[in-house]
Amino acid sequence: KQEVTQIPAALSVPEGENLVLNCSFTDSAIYNLQWFRQDPGKGLTSLLLIQSSQREQTSGRLNASLDKSSGRSTLYIAASQPGDSATYLCAVRNSGYSTLTFGKGTMLLVSP
Amino acid sequence: DAGVIQSPRHEVTEMGQEVTLRCKPISGHNSLFWYRQTMMRGLELLIYFNNNVPIDDSGMPEDRFSAKMPNASFSTLKIQPSEPRDSAVYFCASHPLRGYNEQFFGPGTRLTVL
Numbered sequence: 001k002q003e004v005t006q007i008p009a010a011l012s013v014p015e016g017e018n019l020v021l022n023c024s025f026t027d028s029a030i031y032n033l034q035w036f037r038q039d040p041g042k043g044l045t046s047l048l049l050i051q052s053s054q055r056e057q058t059s060g061r062l063n064a065s066l067d068k069s070s071g072r073s074t075l076y077i078a079a080s081q082p083g084d085s086a087t088y089l090c091a092v093r094n095s096g097y098s099t100l101t102f103g104k105g106t107m108l109l110v111s112p
Numbered sequence: 113d114a115g116v117i118q119s120p121r122h123e124v125t126e127m128g129q130e131v132t133l134r135c136k137p138i139s140g141h142n143s144l145f146w147y148r149q150t151m152m153r154g155l156e157l158l159i160y161f162n163n164n165v166p167i168d169d170s171g172m173p174e175d176r177f178s179a180k181m182p183n184a185s186f187s188t189l190k191i192q193p194s195e196p197r198d199s200a201v202y203f204c205a206s207h208p209l210r211g212y213n214e215q216f217f218g219p220g221t222r223l224t225v226l
Contacts, residue, residue, distance in 0.1 A: 031213075042220070043220045044203070044217040046215065046216060046217075049214045089155070099157055100215060104154045
């Protein structure tokens with residue numbers, strides 16, 4: 001059974017710092033991996049989707065990498081801003097017809 | 113596209129009452145998911161449909177919970193009778209069956225059972 005772990009559970013940084021959020025999964029035979037952002041009281045917003053054949057995806061200041069063999073993904077946020085404060089969730093799909101397995105998220109606070 | 117639409121956004125009810133949550137997936141998405149999120153348990157998958165057919169309902173906590181998808185553009189999640197421990201945020205999500213399966217979430221329904 002796939003298990004997804006996110007470390008750290010919470011992170012507080014000053015504005016302007018580059019930071020890395022970690023996601024690990026136990027079954028490396030994945031189909032794709034998706035990073036989401038959730039603001040308090042809101043739904044989940046898809047940030048990046050990485051297919052199993054890809055090593056990384058970029059969107060603006062966000063870069064997500066995938067190392068299937070080691071069962072890890074990282075979300076890199078460059079030049080963090082207070083508006084980046086949210087909970088970031090990682091989710092893994094094991095096949096094209098399976099469901100997502102979510103981590104419990106990393107709560108990020110960027111202070112001005 | 114308006115994205116995944118859920119209604120109501122907030123629901124407050126008394127224990128024992130029937131609650132119906134509604135979802136309209138993104139047009140063209142033929143997989144639909146219902147999740148529940150609480151502080152204690154995080155995000156849990158309750159049930160999902162492919163092409164309007166329930167595929168896996170093993171996450172549905174009890175017989176008090178039921179879900180239907182009568183057509184490609186509408187799904188309901190019903191709780192009858194509701195209990196205080198059902199209080200949570202319920203999310204609906206959808207994605208296409210083919211392609212990258214990028215999943216998109218609705219804004220959620222915050223349910224409070226008194």
